[in-house]
Amino acid sequence: MVRYFIYALVLFSTSCTNIEKNSSPNIVIIFMDDLGYGDISNFGAINYKTPNIDKMANQGMLFTNFYSAQAVCSASRAGLLTGTYPNRIGISGALMPYSRKGLHKDEITIAEMLKDQGYATGIFGKWHLGHQKKFLPNSHGFDTYLGIPYSNDMWPVDFDGNQISDTSSWKKKTYPQLPLIEDFEKVREIKTLEDQSILTTLYTEKSVEFINKNKDRPFFLYLPHSMPHVPIAVSEKFLGKSKQGLYGDLMMEIDWSVGEIIKSIESNNLSENTLIIFTSDNGPWLNFGNHAGSTGGLREGKGTSFEGGQRVPTVMMWDGIIPKGKIANQLSSTIDIMPTIAHITGGQLPDHKIDGVNIFDILRGTEKEPRDHFYYYYGNNNLEAVRKDNWKLVLPHSSRSYKGVLPKNDGHGGPYNRIETGLELYNLRRDPGEEYDVIALYPDIARELEDLAELARADMGDNLTGRKGSNIRKSGRL
Numbered sequence: 001m002v003r004y005f006i007y008a009l010v011l012f013s014t015s016c017t018n019i020e021k022n023s024s025p026n027i028v029i030i031f032m033d034d035l036g037y038g039d040i041s042n043f044g045a046i047n048y049k050t051p052n053i054d055k056m057a058n059q060g061m062l063f064t065n066f067y068s069a070q071a072v073c074s075a076s077r078a079g080l081l082t083g084t085y086p087n088r089i090g091i092s093g094a095l096m097p098y099s100r101k102g103l104h105k106d107e108i109t110i111a112e113m114l115k116d117q118g119y120a121t122g123i124f125g126k127w128h129l130g131h132q133k134k135f136l137p138n139s140h141g142f143d144t145y146l147g148i149p150y151s152n153d154m155w156p157v158d159f160d161g162n163q164i165s166d167t168s169s170w171k172k173k174t175y176p177q178l179p180l181i182e183d184f185e186k187v188r189e190i191k192t193l194e195d196q197s198i199l200t201t202l203y204t205e206k207s208v209e210f211i212n213k214n215k216d217r218p219f220f221l222y223l224p225h226s227m228p229h230v231p232i233a234v235s236e237k238f239l240g241k242s243k244q245g246l247y248g249d250l251m252m253e254i255d256w257s258v259g260e261i262i263k264s265i266e267s268n269n270l271s272e273n274t275l276i277i278f279t280s281d282n283g284p285w286l287n288f289g290n291h292a293g294s295t296g297g298l299r300e301g302k303g304t305s306f307e308g309g310q311r312v313p314t315v316m317m318w319d320g321i322i323p324k325g326k327i328a329n330q331l332s333s334t335i336d337i338m339p340t341i342a343h344i345t346g347g348q349l350p351d352h353k354i355d356g357v358n359i360f361d362i363l364r365g366t367e368k369e370p371r372d373h374f375y376y377y378y379g380n381n382n383l384e385a386v387r388k389d390n391w392k393l394v395l396p397h398s399s400r401s402y403k404g405v406l407p408k409n410d411g412h413g414g415p416y417n418r419i420e421t422g423l424e425l426y427n428l429r430r431d432p433g434e435e436y437d438v439i440a441l442y443p444d445i446a447r448e449l450e451d452l453a454e455l456a457r458a459d460m461g462d463n464l465t466g467r468k469g470s471n472i473r474k475s476g477r478l
């Protein structure tokens, strides 16, 4: 007993010392696009392996109840980078190449917060918070950017990978050639699947370069891959290497990329001074069949507030701080990353309201539950569900559904279905697949969650019930 107590004391004092010693640890966020909850070996993926992401989990922590801010690209990224529900700051859906909005200049990003702390800040990958100069990464706290400004399918190319010549085609009329942007300038065009096949490795090499260049000062590296969002393409070195076709090959390349990042952190002797976070912006785009990922059995996928749309596979690693091989089942979200980084680095959070909570207690391996509840918003400010403890109250809404229709394969997308939900209550402990509505059994719990929904409606609004929020801010406009 005494020995255990001393051991605990030593552990506790070690982590305190490390945190004090490393007051400016490096931060790395690897952010996947449309990667499903079941797409990592440690989360149950089959027919390919992800040994490096598994290593992150084995040397660090795996999160089983971690949510993206919203189940779609731009909204999700706005939430991650500002620690705020994206609907609070006017970012919804996926911004298009003709969109005239982006992240407002008054919103503070993780990059801006860390830049003020003397960090070098770099992003290599997909931005998607506005593609005009005033919205691009270098206008939001990043020193260095190389990547695509929005999704990799926003290009005048058909689903077989051919440039569209028919000038009456909607896609041809809507989308310019997909630019690769360095800081503020277009440096090349991504016109073919072959061009796309270099992106994962390119972002990785740029990231490693950035780490090596900044190894002697604190840095923030944000690596938002543009895949496995379709169209997927893989570099020569991984083509045909998995048992699961192109998607599996790509997952192997993504895993290799994670390995390269870890390797460069290790070879620069920075493991004890670097927090590495791996997560995804939303669940899989299931109607793309064999080019889509897996939810691991959770309900529905991308573009829905069901678990398959919003619960994302998440691992974090930080030698000496995060206990090895620990599994965190507590509720948490990408919006909690910014306040946690603020806590770790002494960074200054913005004066305006944000929604994330500091989850450093989870990272330390305690059983504390810093997040009490979570709101699932989608679309144009629709409050679709609320979670507290094991309970999820689904509010009446119309949703995309992947059920009852067949997907397509090999780069083509199948149709969607629509479903209407009622007021439904699910116990996510016994029923993570949200199949058995038990609202009739637990009316008191439903009322408690309905009260939480009311708080959100008054605060952020809710188009489903026609409510205006009193604390919402505007997106940036051209």
Ligand SMILES: [Ca+2]
Residues within 6 Å of the ligand: 033, 034, 072, 073, 229, 281, 282
């Ligand atoms: Ca996405």
